[in-house]
Amino acid sequence: MATVFKKTSMLTDKPFHYCPGCTHGIIHRLTAEVLEELGIGETAIGVAPVGCAVFAYDYFNCDMMEAAHGRAPAVATGIKRVHPDKAVFTYQGDGDLASIGAAEIVHAATRGEKITVIFVNNAIYGMTGGQMAPTTLPGQVTTTSPYGRDTNHCGFPVHVSEMLATLNGPAYIERVSVHDVAHVKKAKAAIKKAFQLQMEGKGFTLIEVISSCPTNWGKTPKEALEWVKSDMIPNYPLGVYKDITAGGDQ
């Protein structure tokens, strides 16, 4: 019988610990499939964050390093400088990347560090139990913004893709979503392009993936995906923010 589908070899057999309806699993799989399809997975080196994806080193079937909170781009920089011919990537959430690790991501981007960053934005600190994130939407209720995020009190969400796209170092930045099949396919294409450009030595690449967090949003998995569409995407418009291969961009 012909094999029509096979799980990617770039994921281990360890079952994911993610909550039901969380889209981390999809994003893991897309990243792993891309690594396998490009033939760069076996020798890739990944960096796991602090946050829900802290155990990413258990799932990605390649050499992995676990970073301190927010420091993954600096760790990846060290790795990439030692192994410039290997695919090096970080997998980070929004608290990790956009708050405590804001300096590290900005400077890795502006250096044009030849790494790929998978940035998972679900507008909340998931691992610690649903606190307000730098990406939490105005009015969004979290355990540390129980009256809804008051922008007069604690400011506005950080738009990472837009912000980093102003720098000269990045080669490719795109914001994608995985709330339906069409968007999953687009997300995979974006991740693939990012890794390809990394391997071509073009510069820093980042794919921001809008993700759901049913547990901490207080929604069912289905409601959560609907909220991605109705609330997250209008606040975080999808699209390519930087592409040095598109011409005219730089």
Place this chain on the structure above:
Amino acid sequence: MKKLMKGNEAIAEAAIQAGCRFFFGYPITPQNQIPEYMSKRMPEVGGCFLQSESEVAAINMVYGAGGAGARVMTSSSSPGISLKQEGISYIVGAEVPCVIVNMVRGGPGLGSIQPAQSDYYQSTRGGGHGDYRMCVLAPSSVQEAVDLTQEAFDIADRYRNPVMVLGDGLIGQMMEPVDMDLCKDRKPAEDLTEKTWAATGHVPTEEAPRAIINSLYIQPDVLEKHCQKLQAKYDAIEAAECRWQEEETEDAEIVIVAYGTTSRICRSAMRKLRQEGIRVGMIRPITLWPFPEAAIRSTLKTARQYLCVEMSMGQMIDDVRLAVNGERPVDFYGRTGGMVPTVTEIVDKVKAMYDNDDLHKAEKAFNDTVGAVGNAFNKLGQKIEKAVNNPELEQKAENFRKQASDVANRAASGLAKGMDAMASTLGKAFSSIFGGAQPEEPKSTETVDTPAENNEGGEQ
């Protein structure tokens, strides 16, 4: 051939010669010559110098490069080292070798840019969070900074643990002749093996399975086992890597404990004090952790007092006290905030300690008393002379002579015995000779015969 080099630059070149090909750092005084030198030299040897956006980023780049199997170094000074503590804790937890140079400056806070030794606690007690230790090497000259920097890479690789080279502003900034030929193209120590554990982006094999460089052990029993494994490593470091230098400790009555720059000043003070007959020795810890506790304990046989000299308000003194374990007094002299102690200050401190020692107080009192007794005999002799010249008193004088001779004999015998006894118990000797009189007060001539009488009592 010897070459005049600044400490910071010599350290940088030594690291390159030891195979360090990656350096990540951030500017901070007084260590800037290290990154500056690296930025020029690394491209020449096919290595990588990268100026990071912060100390925090630098140490995490070091973690990445070390985890990826490279010999890597960062350098900074006190406030910057504070920022690196998070990263150092992760590096120890994940067992990644690297070398960290700290050219210590005055603190706390932004402090000063002058040399200090006030990061002793931070470097030897962990500094970051969690149960951990880090080998700390403290050079006292530019040549030694070169040698220890090179050794640091071997020690780091041997134990998969970071090693800190702890200098101070003086070591970094001063120029001294160094023999760079000795360190040229230094090969890693022979016992070191290939880093099969590293995240090199390799196809997994049986010998080198998929690398996971990590310090997260979410199950407490697993983390405890990990910590026990790390502890076994620290025990091995303590057993094998402790380094120190002993100077004139064989007969030392006062032992100075000092490291780095301070030890050089103490050495000058020691020579001066020796010329004045005060038996001073020095133990210079070269590794601050592991601390040369056994070396310090070995001086207990002659040492009556210890003096810890630091450019801080007193940090290493805790380790000296732990080593001495209450068996001798441990005194302290320190300058801080970027101030450097002078030879005179240390000489005066040691002399004060010497004079305050009960033994020397007693010796002084003894000498004073012997002088007073001599004085009394002199006066007695004058009386006898007068008596001899008076025929009417001839008989009396004869008796007096006998009496005086007796007194003198008894006193001499008493003194001799007293001196013997003093070797064991001074106080007892005094009481046997002088009837428990306060030794500080020389006896008056009127009581000159009492020692002889009391001496009999003392002999019983």
